[in-house]
Amino acid sequence: MAYQNRSAADWQRLDARHHLHPFTDPAVLARDGARILCKGDGVYLWDADGKRYLDGMAGLWCVNVGYGRTRLAKTMAQQAEELAYYNAFFMTATPAQAELAARIADLTPGALNHVFFGNSGSDANDSIVRTVWHYWRTLGQPKRRVFISRVHAYHGSTLTGASLGGWKNMHALGDTLLPGFEHIMPPYWYVFGGDLTPADFGLVAAEALEKKILEIGPDNVAAFIGEPVMGAGGVIVPPATYWPEVQRICRKYGILLIADEVICGFGRTGEWFGSQTLGIAPDIMTIAKGLSSGYAPISAMVLSDDVYRVLANGGEFAHGYTYSGHPVSCATALENIRIMEEENLVARVRDDIGPYFQLKLRSLSDHPLVGEVRGVGLLGGVELARNKATRTLFDPTLKVGAFCMNLAFERGVIIRAIRDVLEFSPPLIITHQQVDTLIDETRAILDAAAQQFAVT
Ligand SMILES: Cc1ncc(COP(=O)(O)O)c(C=O)c1O
Structure with a gap:
């Protein structure tokens, strides 16, 4: 190992002293210490103790x-020995880059055939913003600058x-919301839906896009x-009426439609891409995370x-990262x-473990603390x-x-909470029995929370 074998307490001390953690309050970290995770196998992790x-x-x-x-x-070691690094700037490419670009073009739906590599979902979205601005300028429409997104959307941290x-808390950090980025109501029926049916609300949420377009011009x-x-914003599954209408509005005004598939891509929703599950035909897609299952940073x-075709006539594409590809x-x-294909993981999520997980997750609906259970495939949200x-x-x-999230850690399961939504996104290889454990543990955690917060 590249690191020394120390005690958990020693690592916690080093970590608290020198490591500024993402999305963490440093004062709380200094007080409580990080959980030091050392090993993983299948769906399990082990900490230093x-x-x-x-x-x-x-x-x-x-x-x-x-x-x-x-x-x-082994693949990582082999590639590192063969050629650990070379860039793609100097009219050069490596076999793995070329093959992966072709593979992605194959897997992605429709005419999504041209791949630019980055290192994270965040930088892929940065690339998209620069590329889209370049696209409109090349088309002779340089005024088209505004990006419309949604409240509670997560597109990265650059x-x-x-x-x-x-995310308001992210905009507040250093007051960093750039001009020209607008946020409309999300298709979040539980909070914004009022007395409307989800189907009617889906149309109203889509209408918010048209209103914003007309407001901006x-x-x-x-x-x-x-x-x-x-x-990340709360596993918000839009009503079925939402995406077709959003797509119609984008086409009507000639606006590019971008699907950020960083979470939904690579089998999570039961198809290779969430766009296929939700019936979206985007002009541009962001992918990351499941692309390498997190084993190496790539987007x-x-x-x-x-x-x-427009970019191809736009001159030099003056954009790129040292580690692109x-x-x-x-x-x-x-x-x-290759592993996902050999093990049929996408079909497994669509036909077997996804429906099973959704059924089990929905069994929590009767709990006094649970307002709504949402999800698709192996993506789940429980709104308290x-x-x-x-x-x-x-x-x-x-x-x-x-x-709930802290109690889950104590009990040996990892779930995430954003606001008061519990989020689930287990590895696609999770077994039925492991799903049972996850849901049983969640119910026990909810019982404890109901007691703690006096809800019966
Ligand atoms: C939809 C979406 N887009 C972009 C990102 C940013 O990805 P990264 O953290 O790799 O920069 C995330 C991260 O969770 C995400 O969920």
Whole structure:
């Protein structure tokens, strides 16, 4: 190992002293110390004290084929020995890059055939913003600059990613919301739906896009971006009426439609891409996470033939990263896709474990704390509510969701909470029995939360 063998307490001390963690309050970290995770196998993780956790989140929505895959480790080692690095700037390419680009073009639906590689979902979305601006300028419409996104959307954490996203706490960090990034109401029936049926509300939420386009002026709008199912913002599954209408509106005003598939892609919803599950035909797609199952950092923006044709006449594409198409990451992604195909993981999510997980998750609906259960495939969200009948949420300062997430860790399962929504995104290899454990544990956690917050 490249690191020394120390005690958990020693690592916690080093970590708290020197490591600024993403999305963490440093004061709380300094007080409580990080959980030091050392090993993974299948759906399980082990910490430095040997405690085992069932990972109901696949890391951060990414370890789709599960932990401890020797094949992937060997592929990484082989590629690193053969050619650990070379760039794609100097009219050069490596075999893994070329093969992966072709593989992605094959897998993605429709005319999405042109792949630009990055290292993270965030930088892929940055690439998309620059590319889309370049696209409109090349077409002689330089005024088309505004991106429309949604409240609660998550599109990454770079300056552009955070501006595309609809998280107020991220915009507040350093006051970093860029101008020209607009956020409309999300298709979040439980909170915004009022007395409407979900189907009617889906149309109203889509109408918010048209209203925003008209407010800004159609000639100023560059693109609309959305996750097919909103992930980190609370596993928000739009009503069936939503996406067809959004798509119709984008086409009507000639606005590019971008599907951010960073979570939904690579089998999570029971198809290779969430766009296929939700019936979306995007002009551009963002992919990352499941592309390599998190074994190596890699992302991509995938452009349609029509978009690419414009760029092809736009002169030098003055954009790129040192690690665009990193050979080790590309080789890992290729092998990861091969594993997914050999083990039929996408069909497994669609036909077997996905429906089973959804059924079990929905069995929590009768719990006094559960307002709504949402999800598709192996993506799940449990919205906690103080009053189910009136769809009244808890006072956010009570941090009911965080209580559940912490208790889950204590009990040896990992689920995530955003606001008071519990989120689930287990590895695609999870077994029926492991789903049972995940849901049984969640019920026990909800019981404890109901007691703690006096809901009966
Ligand atoms: C939909 C979506 N887009 C973009 C990102 C950003 O990806 P990364 O964290 O790799 O930058 C995420 C991360 O969770 C995401 O869920």
